[in-house]
Amino acid sequence: MINFLKKFYSFGLNKNGLSHWIWQRISAFLMIFLFFWIIFSFQELSINFITDFNTWIKIPINLILFITLFIVVIHHSTLGMLNIFEDYVQLEKKKKLFSILLKTISFLIIFISIFSVCHIYSEII
């Protein structure tokens, strides 16, 4: 049980194949609902998307779900890219280096996006 939880809490980012597989599916399931939500939400904004986005993101539930979606998307794509490295990068050292680089870039993207969105949220209307 403890071993299973360890695999589960690594979010698929360690070397364990099962954990990777499970988290890729969990994130995919979450994304189905979150993308349906965001597509229908954005449809209402689409006439003047650029200006309406700033007011839309100021609603707390939109902010929380948007951040959740962004984290899940980056998590899912990082796992996917790691899979590609696993399949097509032959040298172990190179694979490790690419993996670290990828995780760093993914973390930076999440950080920049959340920071930006929170900044828009805190702006006075």
Place this chain on the structure above:
Amino acid sequence: MKSNNRPLSPHLQIYKPQITSILSISHRFTGIILYLSTFLISLWLFCTAFNNNLKIILNNFFFSNLGKIILFFITFSFTYHFLNGLRHLIWDFGYGFNIKNVYLTGFIIIILTLTINIYIWFF
């Protein structure tokens, strides 16, 4: 086995082009495009929050022809990857594995992807 001689997946040119292999390769390829497009979304969010001039430049770029082509590739990749991802999830539950169903769902995904993209960009 030496650590510098890891076994790899067969390289892409080894497969005979057929709907199953093409759709599988496309799933990965569109996944890479979508990962790269998150950089653009992140940049757009950053500009929207912090730099008004850059935001205007970026918005004008997305209204230009090149920007529209990039957005087209992103929406195309997204719809394809989303639909094919659903197909993968159905496979994970153990359904649709026989060759007839694999071909049928493959064709359905191609047609749906084209229809959705034509609807998004032309209507």
